Amino acid sequence: MKTPTRLTRTALSTALTLALLPLASEAVSSRNAEYFERIATFPVYRNLGADEDASKQTVAEITAVSRDGRTLIYTDSPGERIGLVDIQDPKSPKPAGFVKLEGEPTSVAVHHHFALVAVNTSLSVAQPDGVLAVFDIRNPAQPKRVATLPMGGQPDSIAISPRGRYAAVAIENERDEDLNDGLLPQLPGGFLRIVDLKGQPSRWSTRDVSLTGLTEVAPNDPEPEYVSINDQDVAAVTLQENNHIVLVDLRRGRVLRHFSAGQVDLNGVDVEENDRIESVGALKGKRREPDSIAWVGPLLATANEGDYEDANGEEGGSRGFTLFDYNGQVWHDADVSMEHAFIRAGHYPENRSENKGIEPEGIASGSFRKQDFLFVGSERGNAVAVYDMARPWAPVMHQLLPAGMGPEGILPIPARNLLVVSSEEDSAEDGYRSTISIYQFGAKASSYPEIRSPDSQLIPWSALSGMVADHTQNNRLYAVPDSYYNASRIFNVDTSKTPAVIDGQIELRNAGKTVDYDLEGIAQAGNGDFWLASEGNGKAKPNLLIHTNANGEVLNEYALPADVAAQQTSNGFEGIAVAGEGTASRVYVAFQREWKNDTAGKARIGVFNPTNGEWGFVHYPLDPPVGGGWVGLSELTAIDNGQFLVIERDNQQGPAAKVKRLYRIDLNGVQPVAEGQRFPLVSKRLERDLLPDLQSTGGWVLDKVEGAAVDNQGRLFVVTDNDGVEDASGETRFMRLGAVAP
Template structure:
């Protein structure tokens, strides 16, 4: 029998022969994070290209434009991506990958679903369907010898709605998965829904207009809806064997492209998940179990002789059971499982602060994309999480025992994964685009060569699974030189204080203090934290200007709420929906004063001036300063985010606009002097504080070449004088989830 695959390095010879008698044991060892210190074998992001930059100057820059699937020209110098909403493909010049440049669009007659490159040609799958019941499409072929001016040279009818397209490493064939996708509004989205899909095999011989197309039926294979296979994704190995996923059918098919025949097929099977979060209740509690969860793989890729699937799940059956195992699986060509990620990938994403709690009742992190490539002696498997907005990089030198090497932060909704080993590059296309919400579809470009993993910059300990996110305030411990405390905001219930060890990189969240009031957890909107001389904590909880009051809260070191201090009625009546932010404490005993930053102007404040309140815990009295805000562009606002006490006379304050990405302009750290100024009670004329620029944070936010975050929310100066600044990741909802934890050197105290 002809082998389906060839041996690769370090693969046992007995496993390199395709035989029905081959004994294959299931191997699912724990995924182990590789040590950070390395030899230049880590990826680092070198550029983020917002694809709206390809729009013409006459077009509104807020127009939706998307990068979904990306391919690269044979010379590795031009990216070609599909833009489904725009019915076009986009081109990006990456001759200098750290400075990608827009190269425009090419219009199509329908929605592009995938793109691949064969020699000097780009093959674009185009959906031209009139309806779900009348699917149609073409394979559009472009001559890209001049990548800036693609010329269409052929259109091959596909006899259905195409999805994924792949070109064989030999260059002999292309394969197109003709999905004929289901209408999710018809019959509750249940399958079968005819007409059935198939695999189109294109023989790449001669000029494109002479390429021949053969249809390979895929019906009658799966047990779920055999008459409606709905092929999703295709990958081809060096022996011209195509692996095709039938996602809704939870099935995988192997096709010999030379003969146009099915070799074998198998069910992707089911998994039993433990320690996962299945409830969208405002808390990340990975304590639940899901039994008999169908994998329902989306992307598939050859990993030497094995097959890797990203088990996204895309279907709910008549019994209401969803697919998706929150991980990935490595199969042999007979369908035997060599490795299943189980909950390990999801747990790694939880530790990195990227878990999408709002998807807990669905399919969690939803791995969707997968790709394999060899970079010199490195064998890497890339797994993209659609909902967590990260790509996991695994060392698969032993493909039956993947080892998690690093997590790459991406844009919103990473869809396409493109390895370019010839240039040591890796590209992720993220498809979510919403100008009105501040995020755009992007191409993230990474280069292999970093000695350490640049991301995450902060994560929770591997000794215990501590979920975290939305870090909105920080303070340094008054006595321990490398100890910080941080708080999350109201995105999560059951307010808590995280303990952070900064002695290593990434910084480690190694504990948490859950807040309690009379023995019950509390739900505050914590935006600031400070530590009193005796070890108690002062916390600022932001009000909404309506029902939820702005509160100062004092707790002991164990998190027990000792007091809640609302504002006086005459002050609270002036509230807007932008309330308390940072908090700082100066002095002790009768001299203790608590300073609170108000994010923006309140009703009786002059335009451009926010308050900084001063609370006397001994008397319960409040007084105020005014802080002069920087001006900003029309349609944006500027406010305060954090207060940090430097000494008995000076504060640091974070001032920021509400803009992100290229629109971000104001992310600054100012120093305030309290000397020779006296705060004034409500009704008086508040003295105006003088501010001195300590540091412009924009260069620091841009240093890792990602999408600049709007919410710079926490700052702390530890006992050694080290300055730390952190961003709020919004709970990975309408946000990439990336947290910047920046170490900004010594600051004069």
């Protein structure tokens, strides 16, 4: 279809400008680079009324901002409402309440002092319907509904043109995934509805643009998904299941261009869910199937989530993003680079390897202080990749921002130097909640990740559960992952760099074969051997002490005596430490919680003599839980003169987290005794409350503070376990907490 000459020349002129002036833009970026830093996390359940159950599901999916930049408006689909958040002080967001709707909100946008909310009111998938609800938000405390526009079908995305002339609504009329295995077509087909924003909302008129007859997959069932509008009033629309992109002239109400999003071959991806991150697979002819789309100057950026399995069982989604020009030519494709970046940051969801990997879904662009950025959100990796767009044909990853679970909406607010990310996964029962993360632009360095593997090699890691410092090498730690992954290993960590770098790994082997332990702690003996604690499950899997040499070869496994093992529960070995040399060497292991015959509120620390195989025990007094849950031990770290550091934590996260503490105990003069005797009770002294450290980055407080190490310079390091990004945000805190007092 022929493009109007004026529009073609505008697009080409803009493209040439970008092509001819990259060096100046890049110079600004390299000399004065600034970064985004998270300053607040708002759990959206805080918007619930005092008389409502705080565990009630409430979700933030798509977010918009008022014209003055002080109020966020987000869609809460399961609650059939929109929520509001006061961000006058973005570091301290405040709940501003809900507005009830007649159906499920799917998207929201702001035009002047009006909030436009797309609402799905369909009786069924086969009977799609919806409205555009318009609210006057000049008084954000009391939004006033001023108009309701019929949409003629089930709406999804909505966008406002930069010049404020038009709104465009993607009328998806989504398919029933349970009908005929979800195969297309499923009529009625969707379309694009244009709203002419002239005069008061009650006088706004609408026009429709047909999107049928354009695609190869299901030409009569386009299912438009997402829409973005440029400053020439051209709407770019993704037809996700049809793997297609359509450009629509909103002024004339007609299709200008359309093209397939194409296919890619991916090499170096994990395609098997086998409890290992192995990026050695290949995917051939993978349809991109873009979800969200954003204009970046004259280019179009798509997040290639994938959402459709065809009749041959082939599923789309290319695990990255693509930049197209106006004619559908590919300027850049992320290929596997974005997914590999998530692997290096510990954010790869191995449990999604046979599906769509990190699953990019949200995408947005924005200019902050002369730096042009592209933001790509990973629905399953729970982070947002930020790309420097100084050279649009060769984006460079600028930083990675941790988010809540299931980041969906990405909202740049350049006028206030803010970026807002809404994450929709919410389950009070499982301990995580839907959140809105707020980031501020202007930091002189990137604060995340705090630990990663290097660019020079792809070392997968995650779920760090124990840590120890090397006895002889400066700036060298060792860390272990827990049972989330098969093929147990020890990671080498270089702390001389910021972020710390996992620059190597030692795979554990027994008689030449890999082993699968639930490693919760690691210690190093004076000769360089390692001692590891593997937690049992209270059933067939025993608690074990594992002795390996420096190369990870298992020398011995030590189980508990039968009379001790008979007392076990599902909470077993956690931290481990080694003290003494030769026949005076002892291995100390912390038990997470009370066992069957332990006094309530007292967890045991076992002391093992490798020379004769004997065990003795002492009791450690646990802090009482605050507001629910339980409190237990998660790490044991030897320091000089018979003293140890102990991490004590509750199993709560977010605002419910209360007990995250580092204690010091002194075992000099304390004689461990055998099972069946009364264990001596050790005394403890608070070394550091870790809760302020966990809160310091403005994020969701993580529950699993799992590893601690004190290096040979007396510096303390503490790490959290991210649970392999399954039912967890994937964020790992690697905290440098200064010198430990003698």
